[in-house]
Amino acid sequence: MVTGYLDNFYARLGLPQSATQDEIRSAYHAAARRFHPDLNSDSRASEIFLQIQEAYETLSNLAKRSAYNKLLPEDISAPGKFLVNTIYSRDALTQLDSPQLLYVLLTIMAPPDLAAAPEKRQPLNLSIVIDTSTSMNGARLNTVKETVTRLLQMLQPDDILSIVTFNDRAEVIIPATRSRKLNLQEARISIISAAGGTEIFKGLQAGYAEVKQHLHPNFSNHLILITDGRTYGDEKLCLDLAREASQEGVTIHSLGIGYEWNDEFLESLSSITGGSLTYAQTPAAIKQFIEEKFGQIQQIYGSNAQMRFRTNEATELRYAFRLFPNTSAIPIEENLLIGDIPLRQSLSVILELMVNKTTGIAGDLVLLDGSLDFAIPSAAIPNINSRITFSRPVHQQPPINPPPKILVDALSRLSLYRLQELAQVDLRTGNLERAAFRLKSLATQLLTSGEKDLAKTVMLELDHIGNSKGMNQDAQKKIKFGTRALVNPELDKELHP
Amino acid sequence: MTIQCPNCSSAEPEGAIFCSDCGANLVSGSGLSTAAIPAPDAQLYPVEPAPPPAEPLQVGSAQINLHIVRTGQIIPLEGRSEFTIGRISEGQSILPDIDLSPYDAYTQGVSRLHATFKINNNEFFIEDLGSSNGTRINNTKIPPLHDQVLHHGDVISLGRFKIQALIRQ
Structure with a gap:
């Protein structure tokens, strides 16, 4: 398949199936302008451009469109296949000519009857890609090997697993297979040893090639990358590969593992696929990560949820953060990759919308309009494509009600992570004073919430940035992942008491 | 229209719920609360009213001891006319003469260089060195960078960290 499996003509234009002819036309013009080969030098642009044209040729013609609609699976908009709950921070917007903020807590979950039923689990198509550079030697690699060996015994007959190692070159230890020659496979894992450098692209490439052999929307397609080092020169190749993987x-x-790796790089690598980055300092944390992720990908109801949307001129999506599962910031792109929908819990995402100007607007303002797409691997027709719209009424003097507690609580836990994130931005842009102020506030907040050790780390870094104008790598990771761990919500309990 | 953060005065757009500069809650108004750390204050030494000095004291005969209220420890100040007090933390270039970091001074709000004790002609003074959380004598805040006289039994608070001055003439 050349294009992503969430593909259909509507999705190519970022539209729901219910779109009007006008909407189709303007979406086509916008997309065509963006991907026209004369205007866009990206090597994939011309291919995308052709796809957009193909979609428009069909959808712009009413007869062809209705013929095409008949070909689409009936339940593409899937009523009853999932529940979406939208909680806004405000009942209404104020008529203003200056910017105002609106927060949205979006939760997506399986319908209760399905979540409760012991349904057919979807088979895994998983590749584990393990760094075997010299620095992995000892406890790090031993823990990875032990944990992965145990996973072998937990696989179901229809699961596909591959194991790849890499240092300066990649080696396929276990090719993608359903076969369980446990003795042989365990022996192959036991002789993995560490030597050499860290070239992440080689590992990713080999691991992805294994996953690709069995790509199918009815599988849970995942790649787990375990590394403790920095890769040099091949970052762009890695990110390109991640983008392709995400499409598929x-x-x-x-x-x-440890502190040597490049946080910004690994964060983008994971987040552009809708995945997340975790860090581990101890063997116990390594084991926990592998087991947790393995458990989690077996319990997925909907995979690769993404929102394709258009905002209007007045609205800007400023920030997106996934509270659960895989707590992590979500990069703001045209296609917002919000991640996997767990089977018995809900996918929860917080969005921060900046509404720029609301004077002259009467009635409802549509802030964001688009489609929510994902795959339900266990369904006969896995692809879901449904419309999602955020809108709020605009009033001259709206009644002022306190924002819903569940939203305030979530934002409260998020605010510490946000402070360090903004301090990082300040540091990158050279605004030391503001960074220091934010870190100081962060330390104070951490102290009040009883996080003494983390507060101390922040205080030490405050001294540090005064001297060196940058943060110490170890501390930066400690603070980032330390505050991120505090976000981990009880949210799900509140939604399903 | 903007909202002003009650904690740090930064301007946030309407609809903001938490301050982007200091993380304070902008809707409940109770974002930053000062948490009280219970400290045993009960063990202050009872101080009898100081007898009026009958005659001029001999130079250098008086002695001051610092009583750490939380732990009951006594630190004598001897052999110098000035002692800086604070807490040692990593990477600090100027170290205080009296280090309170073993007493959990950090969480009690003691600055790295918090104050100076001065001994001059049988009188004892304290000067706050511009500390973040200030210095109090018997719960009265003292201005920074000014000498304040200390009396026997005075309770000095460095941030929340309490020390009692014990002076023997």
Whole structure:
């Protein structure tokens, strides 16, 4: 398949099936302008451009469109296949000519009867890609090997697993297979040893090639990358590969061990596939990561959920954060990759919308309009494509009600992570004073919430940035992942008491 | 229209719920609360009213001891006319003469260089060195960078960290 498996003509234009002819026309013009080969030098642009044209040729013609609609699976908009709950921070917007903020807590879950039923689990198509550079030697690699060996015994007959190692070159230890020659496979894992450098692209490439052999929307397609080092020169190749993987519905989860790895790089690598990055300092944390991720990808109801949307001129999506599962910031792109929908819990995402100008607007303002797409691997017709719209009424003087508690609580836990994130931005842009102020506030907040050790780390870094104008790598990771761990919500309990 | 953060005065757009600069809650108004750390204050030494000095004291005969209220420890100040007090933390270039970091001074709000004790002609003074959380004598805040006289039994608070001055003439 050349294109992503969530593909259909509507999705290519970022539209729901219910779109009007006008909407189709303007979406086509916008997309065509963006991907026209004369205007866009990206090597994939011309291919995308052709796809857009193909979609428009059909959809712009009413007869062809209705013929095409008949070909689409009936339940493409899937009523009853999932529940979406939208909680806004405000009942209404104020008529203003200056910017105002609106928060949205979006939760997506399986319908209760399905979540409760012991349904057919979807088979795994998983590749574990393991760094075997010299620095992995000892406890790190031993823990990975032991944990992965145990996973072998937990696989179901229809699961596909592959194991790849890499240092300066990649080696396929276990090729993608359903066969369980446990003795042989365990022996192959036991002789993995560490030597050499860290070239992540080689590992990713080999691991992805294994996953690709069995790509199918009825599988849970994942790649788990475990590394403790920095890769040099091949970052762009890695990110390109991740983008392709994402298109094909493969999610990459990464684990960084120790402090040597490049946080920004691994974070993008995972997040552009809708996955997340975790860090581990101890063998126990390594084991926990592998087991947790393995458990989690077996309990997925909907995979690779993404929102394709258009905002209007007045609205800007400023920030997106996934609270659960795989707590992590979500990069703001045209296609917002919000991640996997767990079977018995809900996918929860917080969005921050900046509404720029609301004077002259009467009635409802549509803030964001688009489609929510994902795959339900266990369904006969896995692809879901449904419309999602956020809108709020605009009033001159709206009644002021306190925002819903569940939203305030979530934002409250998120605010510490946000402070360090913004402090990082300040540091990158050279605004030391503001960074220091934010870190100081962070330390104070951490102290009040009883996080003494983390507060101390922040205080030490405050001294540090004064001297060196940058943060110490270890501390930066400690603070980032330390505050991220505090976000981990009880949210799900509140939604399903 | 903007909202002003009650904690740090930064301007946030309407609809903001938490301050982007300091993380304070903008809707409940109770974002930053000062948490009280229970400290045993009960063990202050009872101080009898100081007898009026009958005659001029001999130079250098008086002695001051610092009583750490939380732990009951006594630190004598001897052999110098000035002692800086604070807490040692990593990477600090100027170290205080009296280090309170073993007493959990950090969480009690003691600055790295918090104050100076001065001994001059049988009188004892304290000067706050511009500390973040200030210095109090018997719960009265003292201005920074000014000498304040200390009396026997005075309770000095460095941030929340309490020390009692015990002076023997």
